[in-house]
Amino acid sequence: MESGSNKAIVTVVGKDKKGIIAKVSTALSEWEANILDISQTILQDFFTMIMVVDLAECTLEFVTLRDELGELGQKLGVVISCQHEDIFQYMHRI
Numbered sequence: 001m002e003s004g005s006n007k008a009i010v011t012v013v014g015k016d017k018k019g020i021i022a023k024v025s026t027a028l029s030e031w032e033a034n035i036l037d038i039s040q041t042i043l044q045d046f047f048t049m050i051m052v053v054d055l056a057e058c059t060l061e062f063v064t065l066r067d068e069l070g071e072l073g074q075k076l077g078v079v080i081s082c083q084h085e086d087i088f089q090y091m092h093r094i
Contacts, residue, residue: 014078
């Protein structure tokens with residue numbers, strides 16, 4: 001990562017089904033990304049999750065991680081997005 005932060009915001013949205021949290025967290029663990037915080041909820045039949053992930057020891061470059069998470073989302077039938085924390089903070093500044 002080129003900026004001062006080694007964190008990313010990962011969001012997952014889609015139809016609820018078993019194993020979403022397990023598969024996303026397992027993939028992140030395999031890439032040595034550390035989940036710092038996680039919040040998930042189910043709104044009727046829709047699953048939503050947001051994670052703050054530390055990428056300091058991640059074995060993948062950020063762009064590769066983002067793409068791999070996107071592919072995992074397709075396999076799970078959900079949308080997984082990954083934004084660098086700096087971009088997320090900048091976009092949500094008031």
